[in-house]
Amino acid sequence: MRSLLIALALLTAPAAWSQSTALQLSLPNNETELRVPKEPCDLVRSVTWAHAVTFVPCDDLRFWFATSCGDEPPSGSDVIHTVPKANLPGTPTTGNTVTFEVSELPLFNDAACPAEQKEEEYKLCASVPVPGGLATDCSSGSKNFHKSNVDVVYDSLPPAVPTIDNVAALDKALSVRVAAPEDASRLKLQIVRADGTGARTVDQSVDQTLFRVENLENGVTYSVTATAVDAADNESAPSEAQTGTPVLTRGFFDRYVEAGGQEMGGCGAAAGGLAGGWVLAILGFWLSSRRNRS
Amino acid sequence: MSRAVALGVLALLGALPSQALEVSDAPTLSTHSPRTGALEFKLGGYKPRIDTEAGLTDTPYANTFGNESMLLFEVEMQRYFFQRFGSAGVGFSAGYAEKYSDAVTETGELAAEKTALKVVPLKLNALYKFDYAAFRWGVPLVPYGKLGLIYMPWWINKGDSTQQLDDRSGKGGRWGYGLTLGASFLLDVLEPRLARDFDTDLGVNHSYIFAEWTYAEVNNFGSSGLVLSSRHWMFGLALDY
Numbered sequence: 001m002r003s004l005l006i007a008l009a010l011l012t013a014p015a016a017w018s019q020s021t022a023l024q025l026s027l028p029n030n031e032t033e034l035r036v037p038k039e040p041c042d043l044v045r046s047v048t049w050a051h052a053v054t055f056v057p058c059d060d061l062r063f064w065f066a067t068s069c070g071d072e073p074p075s076g077s078d079v080i081h082t083v084p085k086a087n088l089p090g091t092p093t094t095g096n097t098v099t100f101e102v103s104e105l106p107l108f109n110d111a112a113c114p115a116e117q118k119e120e121e122y123k124l125c126a127s128v129p130v131p132g133g134l135a136t137d138c139s140s141g142s143k144n145f146h147k148s149n150v151d152v153v154y155d156s157l158p159p160a161v162p163t164i165d166n167v168a169a170l171d172k173a174l175s176v177r178v179a180a181p182e183d184a185s186r187l188k189l190q191i192v193r194a195d196g197t198g199a200r201t202v203d204q205s206v207d208q209t210l211f212r213v214e215n216l217e218n219g220v221t222y223s224v225t226a227t228a229v230d231a232a233d234n235e236s237a238p239s240e241a242q243t244g245t246p247v248l249t250r251g252f253f254d255r256y257v258e259a260g261g262q263e264m265g266g267c268g269a270a271a272g273g274l275a276g277g278w279v280l281a282i283l284g285f286w287l288s289s290r291r292n293r294s
Numbered sequence: 295m296s297r298a299v300a301l302g303v304l305a306l307l308g309a310l311p312s313q314a315l316e317v318s319d320a321p322t323l324s325t326h327s328p329r330t331g332a333l334e335f336k337l338g339g340y341k342p343r344i345d346t347e348a349g350l351t352d353t354p355y356a357n358t359f360g361n362e363s364m365l366l367f368e369v370e371m372q373r374y375f376f377q378r379f380g381s382a383g384v385g386f387s388a389g390y391a392e393k394y395s396d397a398v399t400e401t402g403e404l405a406a407e408k409t410a411l412k413v414v415p416l417k418l419n420a421l422y423k424f425d426y427a428a429f430r431w432g433v434p435l436v437p438y439g440k441l442g443l444i445y446m447p448w449w450i451n452k453g454d455s456t457q458q459l460d461d462r463s464g465k466g467g468r469w470g471y472g473l474t475l476g477a478s479f480l481l482d483v484l485e486p487r488l489a490r491d492f493d494t495d496l497g498v499n500h501s502y503i504f505a506e507w508t509y510a511e512v513n514n515f516g517s518s519g520l521v522l523s524s525r526h527w528m529f530g531l532a533l534d535y
Contacts, residue, residue, distance in 0.1 A: 168406035170453055171397075175406060212454070249397040251409030251452030252358045253464045256344070259352035262518035265463025268445075271514035275443050275469045 022053045023061075023146040025098075025126055034124075035232040038156030041103040041113035047124055047150055050094040055146065057088045058138035061128040063098050065106050065152070069125035071145040080104050080124075088128065098126070105154050119157045123149040155232035159184045162228045162236065167244035174244040176211040176224055181236070184228035188235070189213065194221040194243065203229075221245045329499045329534050331383065334370040336506075336530030339363030340391050342413070342522045349518075358409065364391035368528065372421060380426050385419045385440065397452055410451040413522065415512075417472065418443045434480035436502065444470045446512050446522050468512050468522050476506025478532055499534040 026048050027034050036045060061083040064073040073079050081098045103113040107120050126149065132142030160181035168175040178187050184206045191213055192199040202211055206228075216222060222245070225238040256263070341363040344355040355361070368389030376382040392412040396404040419442030427433040449465035450457050457464030481501045482489035492498045505527060512522040 170405070170407045173453065247399050247405070249399055249405040249407060249452065251397045251450065251457050252354065252395070252411055253409075253450040253452070253457040253459060253462075255352075255354040255358055256450075256520075257459055257462065259350045259354045261347060261350060261354065261520070263462070263466070263520040265466040267447075267467040268469050268514050271469035271517060272445070272467075274515055275445075279443065 022051060022055065023126060023128065023148045024050045024052065025124065025148040025150045026050070027150055033151035033153055035153045035155050035230070036102050036105070037232040038116075038118075038154075038234060039102070039114040041101065041108075043102045044099050045102070045152075046097045046099045049096050049098055049126060049148070050092075051088075051146070052092055054091050055128075055130050056090060056137060057085045058129040058131060058143060060085050061088055061126065063124060063126045065104070065122045066125055067122060069123050069127070069147065069149040071127055071129075071147065073125070073127075077106075078104070078109075098124075100124075102154070105152070107154055115154070115156055117157055118154060120154045122152045122154070124152050125149045153232070155230065155234060157230075158234040159228040159230045159236045162187060162226045162239050164224060164226055164239050164242045167224055167242045169244055169247045170212070171249040172214065172216055172218055172246050174211075174213045174216060174222060174224065174246060176213065176226075176242075176244070178209050178211065178226045178239075180206045180209055181228050183230050184236070185231045186229040187211075188227045188229060190225045190227070190238070191216075191222050194223055216246045218246045218248050326499055327493055327497045327535075329374070329377065331374055332370075332372040332385075332532050332534045334368075334372070334385075334387070334504075334530055334532040336368050336370070336504075336528040338366055338526055338528035340366035340413075340415075340524055340526050342411075342512075342520075342524055344521055346523075347513075347519070347521045355411075359393050359395050359411070362393070363526070364393040364411070364413070366391035366415070366526070366528070368415065368530075370417075370419075380422060380424045382420075382422045385417075385421050385442075387415070387417045387419070389415045391415075407453045408451075409457075411448065412451070413446055413448045416445045416447070419472075419474070423478070428480050432483070434483045436478040436480060438476055438478065438506075440472075440474040440476075440506075442472060444472050444510055444512050446470070448520065448522060466520075468520055469514050470510060470512030470523065471515075472508055472510035472512075474506050474508045476504050478502035478504035497535055501534070502532040503530070504532055505529050 034045060034047065037043065062073060062079045063081040064077050064079045066074065066077060080100050105120070106122060107115060107118065125147065127145050127147035129143045129145055131138050131140065132144045135142055160183070162181055162184065163179045164176060165179050166177040174191070176189060178189070180187055186203060187206055187209065189202045189211050190199065191202070202213055204211065221243050223241045223243050225241045227238050228236040342355065345353040366389050368387050370385050370387035372383055372385035374381045374383035390413070392410055394408050394410045397407050397409045399405050419440040421438060421440040423436050423438035425436045428436050445467055447467045479502055481503060489501065492501065507527050508524070510524050513519070
């Protein structure tokens with residue numbers, strides 16, 4: 001009995017694997033979810049699909065949104081894209097795309113787009129029926145499904161407000177350390193003179209929370225605020241403003257020059273020539289002494 | 295006390311040759327792989343004599359870095375051309391050292407950014423090792439000397455960029471020469487069997503730990519500018535291959 005069960009498991013496992021991997025939906029850069037911004041509502045996003053094995057489609061390949069994916073779209077749900085059975089090649093295919101607009105998400109079936117302060121998670125489901133069991137055509141009536149899905153998140157919730165931990169005065173620059181909220185993917189720093197002129201923005205990944213803002217004027221006070229931006233491009237409210245004033249600093253080279261040091265920099269070519277001359281002279285002397293000896 | 299320690303060290307060194315001689319009792323058929331050169335890894339404190347430059351009215355290195363040494367790491371490749379009464383050859387070494395300190399404001403307060411001096415000593419040496427006694431009589435000490443040319447690229451940073459003051463560049467290279475004297479201790483005498491396996495498996499004939507002292511004049515042969523000369527000790531591991 002146990003041998004029979006093992007044999008059955010071995011026979012059915014490849015079929016199950018084939019069904020779960022035959023059809024694949026994927027996102028750019030191997031991302032695990034597609035975050036959709038609050039607006040514009042007609043923004044088009046795309047998902048790539050591929051079919052990895054040779055198969056006989058029994059019906060169209062359909063794509064739809066749901067909170068969980070079944071074999072087929074639930075009745076009453078909108079199918080956002082269909083690939084007719086006749087257009088399915090039946091052989092392995094890659095690089096196909098399915099597109100949708102933000103306003104096609106189920107959230108907007110009974111609400112206006114855009115929606116404020118929402119974070120709704122859906123799955124983009126894809127499924128195509130194929131002959132079931134050991135059948136090689138669809139006439140038997142037995143069906144299996146090649147299916148796949150990816151997570152799609154409508155995110156109109158801005159990240160929490162970041163905080164500026166420290167502003168350090170450097171020479172013609174400021175060093176600003178920002179504490180980023182968890183859901184941020186980028187940080188933006190706005191720098192403006194205390195009198196309101198010369199505004200600039202610096203933008204960097206949340207992996208680098210230390211900003212170095214260059215080309216500032218020593219002795220001028222700057223006001224600095226930070227905002228956090230999430231993967232769906234929602235921007236937080238600005239942080240509390242901090243101020244900093246770049247100052248002239250002296251490094252080792254300044255101190256050396258002030259003390260009367262004569263170094264001008266450069267590779268020391270003249271001395272290099274001298275050194276090379278010595279090496280050649282020694283080599284010549286050695287060669288001539290060997291010749292004399294022989 | 296120090297005399298007692300010295301006597302103890304002498305006794306230990308004196309005992310080692312007898313142990314080494316036991317090694318030479320091995321079968322006369324040599325199983326050593328050919329010995330063509332050496333590879334050295336060394337570490338030491340390098341303090342450039344920048345403050346000795348003629349005409350300086352202050353001590354900028356000491357004022358900035360507290361007169362402390364830089365930690366220097368060097369790797370040296372050697373090739374032997376003569377292996378009869380000792381070994382003679384040439385060696386090329388490259389190293390890296392850096393020293394960081396706080397920059398200061400005009401009022402002398404510590405600033406929020408750092409300043410650094412960085413150097414890459416490159417050396418081409420002629421070398422001689424008196425290893426005859428070690429291989430012939432089992433004395434595990436190998437005195438040696440090196441004489442050669444030095445070229446030392448350097449650069450000075452403030453913040454995250456190289457300093458530039460008007461027409462002066464905060465980076466360059468200085469030429470010079472150096473003399474190194476040192477002594478290696480042959481580790482094979484401690485674990486002869488392991489040493490043989492090291493040779494059979496990896497082709498490493500002998501391994502040593504060593505200490506060496508370097509007298510380096512790196513000032514573009516006396517011309518004006520940064521004096522990167524030094525008198526320093528290095529310690530490391532050497533592998534004959």
